[in-house]
Amino acid sequence: MLRFILQAVVTALGLWLSAYVVPGVDFSSTGSLVAAAVLLGIVNAIVRPVLVFVTFPLTVVTFGLFLLVVNAATIGLVAVFLGGFSVDGLWAGVGAAIITGLVSLVVGSVIPDKPARAQR
Numbered sequence: 001m002l003r004f005i006l007q008a009v010v011t012a013l014g015l016w017l018s019a020y021v022v023p024g025v026d027f028s029s030t031g032s033l034v035a036a037a038v039l040l041g042i043v044n045a046i047v048r049p050v051l052v053f054v055t056f057p058l059t060v061v062t063f064g065l066f067l068l069v070v071n072a073a074t075i076g077l078v079a080v081f082l083g084g085f086s087v088d089g090l091w092a093g094v095g096a097a098i099i100t101g102l103v104s105l106v107v108g109s110v111i112p113d114k115p116a117r118a119q120r
Contacts, residue, residue, distance in 0.1 A: 004041060010107045014100030015085075021099055024092030025111025040078045046075050054090035071097035 012033055014044045019025045051070045052059070055078075059066045072093030079087040087093045 006111070007079050007104075008034070008037045009042050010104055013107070014103035015040070015096065017103060018096035018099040019094055022089035022095035025096045026036055026083035026086050032082060033086060036078050036085040039082060040075065043074050043078055047077065068094050068097055071101065075100070 004019050015025075015027070015036055016033055019027055027036065048070065049074065052067070055066055055070060059070075069090070072087075072090060075096050076087050076090075076093045079093075087096060
């Protein structure tokens with residue numbers, strides 16, 4: 001549960017930075033930003049694996065670049081369900097996916113996946 005909360009905070013940070021940097025990505029309040037981060041975590045856990053499986057041949061042909069479109073689609077799906085979070089178009093979604101992915105990569109490289117166990 002703690003890992004999910006940490007991931008939601010990192011995703012919220014990525015979405016906030018996306019709204020600041022990428023034109024076409026916007027949120028109306030901090031609450032909608034947090035809700036978007038939590039909903040994006042749920043969508044990434046449930047819907048994204050199905051999308052990745054269905055689009056696997058296209059992902060292979062494009063050497064993995066189509067995963068940016070899949071990530072943009074998941075962010076766009078969250079924007080459709082949340083009134084306070086908006087993404088205007090595919091390119092804004094791709095930009096948000098890139099920014100959010102980079103923030104997750106940077107924070108993930110600083111924070112370890114599992115706590116280190118003490119040696120006996």
